[in-house]
Amino acid sequence: MISLSKVFKSFGPIDVLQGVDLSIERGKSMVIIGGSGTGKSVCLKCVLGLIKPDQGLITVDGQDVQTAEREAFLARFGMLFQGGALFDSLPVWQNVAFRLMRGSLKRPKEEARDIAIEKLRRVGLKPEVADKFPAELSGGMQKRVGLARAIAADPEIIFFDEPTTGLDPIMSGVINDLIREIVVEMGATAMTITHDMTSVRAIADDIAMLHNGVIQWTGPVADMDQSGDPYLDQFIHGRAEGPIEAVR
Amino acid sequence: MxxxxxxxxxxxxxxxxxxxxxxxxxxxxxxxxxxxxPPFYGKELFAALVQIGWLSLPVVGLTAFFTGGALALQIYAGGARFNAESVVPSIVAIGMARELGPVLGGLMVAARVSSSIAAEIGTMKVTEQIDALVTLSTNPMKYLTLPRVLAATLAVPILVAVGDAIGIMGGYIVGTERLGFNAAAYLKNTVDFLTLADITSGMVKGAVFGFIVALMGCYFGMNSGRGAQGVGRATKSAVVTSSVMILAANYILTEAFFSA
CATH class of the missing domain: 1.20.5 (Single alpha-helices involved in coiled-coils or other helix-helix interfaces)
Structure with missing residues (x-):
């Protein structure tokens, strides 16, 4: 289980997280929604230890993320970055098998390549893509390669940062379906950040809305439309009028 | 105010x-x-050696060649005022090995390598590739910084030594073809006056300059601001800072090696 308790984070004078409390049950898919600049990515990076919170406690299965042994801790995670974050200098298969070619999960090169090709196939890419470089791929293909990399080492926990941003609706649907299938198939715990309400409905078991640095509402996705929370209602219906100021 | x-x-x-x-x-x-x-990333070290050492050879070689030639002309013109034209071979050799070879080589590598390292790592930072490395259990300092800094520290002294030889050759060609020196006498003068200490001091300077160049590229890349402007600023800072630090370090090392 992932637990955030009273997490605060500021950047200079800007208070981004102001006491975030959130729990994600093992095997559940949690989607965090909220306006741009509300600290969703900061929240996710705090869990991974990429950003150190100013105050508060973040634990994964009861272990404090700040004191956990880094390599073993990070070996449990896979992450799909917003822009893919593929390494330009490496061919696709080496991007996917990056973790399998170094460190404690290192395997022989041929085995790592075979696993990479299998993961590429899992996200709907042909083996011919394996030897291309990221710059030769379209945005949607890069996202899929990023997804293949995220699942390459069969992680227990997968994070998705804006998985459909910049993609057309059809490709967004493909990525959403893939994420849902992979999470169910692997039994992984998932944490996704998105603005895309189609993604929310396709991916989420539970949702949490981050606003003004705190979790404004959290609950099962089935309850989202009847939450009665004016902030959540305004957000999911995309209304300009409401308690959330349109000009921020 | x-x-x-x-x-x-x-x-x-x-x-x-x-x-x-x-x-x-x-x-x-x-x-x-x-x-x-450990772990050590040998493939990354080899790639950095090729990028920093081998691919910098043309620019360092051309710089040294023309500098050696120009130095021969200047020393000849200056020496003529005191009937001391014969010092051209020895001064070209000593000047290239002790000072101009390492400093100009270091500055050319700073322009070529420090900028490219800062731009590459800065771009990796703004596109979240550095964060991706961390999530893939890979320490960016080990994977990106150490191979580049080590490669530059090892490669630049060799570049300096090659640059010295090419610079002396530039002086030799100008001396024999343009200034009328006897080829055998020019070479004998060069060999007689150049000591091992002249060459090793230049190579030690090269190692220090290589360390500075790669370190500044990595430091400013890793601390790059957001967007194209942030990467541009990091690149500029890396080149300016490494160039100034090379000149400052050169003075300190010259004091250490040659002050009476």
Missing amino acids: NFIGMLAHLGRTVMALLAAIGRITLFALNTVKHLFS
């Missing part, structure tokens, strides 16, 4: 400078620390 305001501004500037020196020193110590603990 009143006097107190000026003092406050001066104080802020000095504090910011000291803080930057502290951050760079910690970054350097952190880099060196990784030399002594």
